[in-house]
Amino acid sequence: MSRFIPLSVPNLKGNELKYVTDAVETEWVSTAGPYVNDFEKKIAEYVHVPAAVSCQNGTSALHISLMLMGVTREDAVIVPTLTFIAAVNPVKYIGAEPVFMDCDDSLCMDPVKLKKYCETECDYVDGKLIDRATGRHVKAMVVVHVFGNMADMVSILPIARQYNIKVVEDATEALGTYYTEGEYKGKYAGTMGDIGAYSFNGNKIITTGGGGMIVSNDEALLAKAKHLTTQAKADQVNFIHDDIGYNYRMTNLQAAMGLAQLEQLEDFIAIKTRNYNMYKDALDGVDGMSVIPFREGIRTNYWFYSVLFEEGDHSRDDLIKKLSDNDIQSRPIWGLISDQLPYEGSRTFELEKAPWYWRRVVNVPCSTNLTAEDCERVIEVIIND
Ligand SMILES: *Cc1c(COP(=O)(O)O)cnc(C)c1O
Numbered sequence: 001m002s003r004f005i006p007l008s009v010p011n012l013k014g015n016e017l018k019y020v021t022d023a024v025e026t027e028w029v030s031t032a033g034p035y036v037n038d039f040e041k042k043i044a045e046y047v048h049v050p051a052a053v054s055c056q057n058g059t060s061a062l063h064i065s066l067m068l069m070g071v072t073r074e075d076a077v078i079v080p081t082l083t084f085i086a087a088v089n090p091v092k093y094i095g096a097e098p099v100f101m102d103c104d105d106s107l108c109m110d111p112v113k114l115k116k117y118c119e120t121e122c123d124y125v126d127g128k129l130i131d132r133a134t135g136r137h138v139k140a141m142v143v144v145h146v147f148g149n150m151a152d153m154v155s156i157l158p159i160a161r162q163y164n165i166k167v168v169e170d171a172t173e174a175l176g177t178y179y180t181e182g183e184y185k186g187k188y189a190g191t192m193g194d195i196g197a198y199s200f201n202g203n204k205i206i207t208t209g210g211g212g213m214i215v216s217n218d219e220a221l222l223a224k225a226k227h228l229t230t231q232a233k234a235d236q237v238n239f240i241h242d243d244i245g246y247n248y249r250m251t252n253l254q255a256a257m258g259l260a261q262l263e264q265l266e267d268f269i270a271i272k273t274r275n276y277n278m279y280k281d282a283l284d285g286v287d288g289m290s291v292i293p294f295r296e297g298i299r300t301n302y303w304f305y306s307v308l309f310e311e312g313d314h315s316r317d318d319l320i321k322k323l324s325d326n327d328i329q330s331r332p333i334w335g336l337i338s339d340q341l342p343y344e345g346s347r348t349f350e351l352e353k354a355p356w357y358w359r360r361v362v363n364v365p366c367s368t369n370l371t372a373e374d375c376e377r378v379i380e381v382i383i384n385d
Helices: 016-026 034-046 058-068 089-094 111-121 153-162 219-229 252-263 265-283 316-325 353-360 372-383
Strands: 051-055 075-080 097-101 122-125 128-131 137-144 166-170 195-199 212-216 233-235 289-291 305-309 347-349 361-364
Touching (some): 016 252, 034 051, 034 252, 051 058, 051 219, 058 089, 058 137, 058 166, 058 195, 058 219, 089 097, 097 111, 111 122, 111 153, 137 153, 212 219, 252 265, 265 289, 305 316, 305 353, 316 372, 353 361
Parallel strands (some): 075 097, 075 137, 097 347
Antiparallel strands (some): 122 128, 128 137, 195 212, 305 361
């Protein structure tokens, strides 16, 4: 029996145990403690923003982000249909309604359709984009940087500006991805819109077990984020609260692990790059298969690898079964969110590519623990019957 190869698991071989042990020994284990502030500072430095605000997870970071964009239950928020459902659920937490948008060939939001939706389905009145079918104010959009790719921010941001739509970047999968050329050269995923969110869930490129982070270039906004994530305490001593706050702050234990993980992020990306290239070299063109490329002009973190079956010689489910029979974990990409039970009847706009890709893509193992030999074994199973 060969060793089981999981899809995407944590890699904790750096200073994790040392820092977490220190947190335990000093008995700073909860939402106060030096590691939380230090981790926030180091993340902010890494992506070149003035500050960052830690959260319990990526989902809570997105929830707070949408609230800070002023989204209310009367509003609509443009979201992708092809992504993890946590990118969209926070819209519903607030009571607002999603408008599901298609993807382009990068699997991220299609800017052409986004523009067409704004132009043909909405009226722009007094600085507000109003969806004619629902009468709702389209106040914000959630742009997801899918699998560590960069959404087409060069095209999306001008549309957002033109129609006064706030941009929440869901960069939960894309920590470390940045533009290497063009007008956003040097800008990291998560830092170009109005506000951005990262996740440190166990399957993400670095993990705190569970955790998230809010970033922005607007320090006043970040101060509000910290306020809301810490129960909106207006007076630290007398328990005076000036808003409905949340208990969303990261613990010192989580941040201790995060700090150790961040030290290794660039090494993780180097491993992910090598393994991606191995898959790409071996699989592109074999039996109508290809490994979906990342956008030109960026340094991607290569978080997840997507094998595409253009024709379907190997069908998606056959491949998943074959890999599973060989102790290798893989999965289809997410079922479209607009097709999920809680979103039945939601507003959608010309969904074409998302269902096409949904039927044809399989994610294959991409952990940073994966050796070159592991990748060769996965490739062999994929290619040989
Ligand atoms: C992981 C993920 C989230 C949520 O992050 P959690 O830390 O798991 O709450 C949100 N959006 C996308 C696209 C994700 O992949």
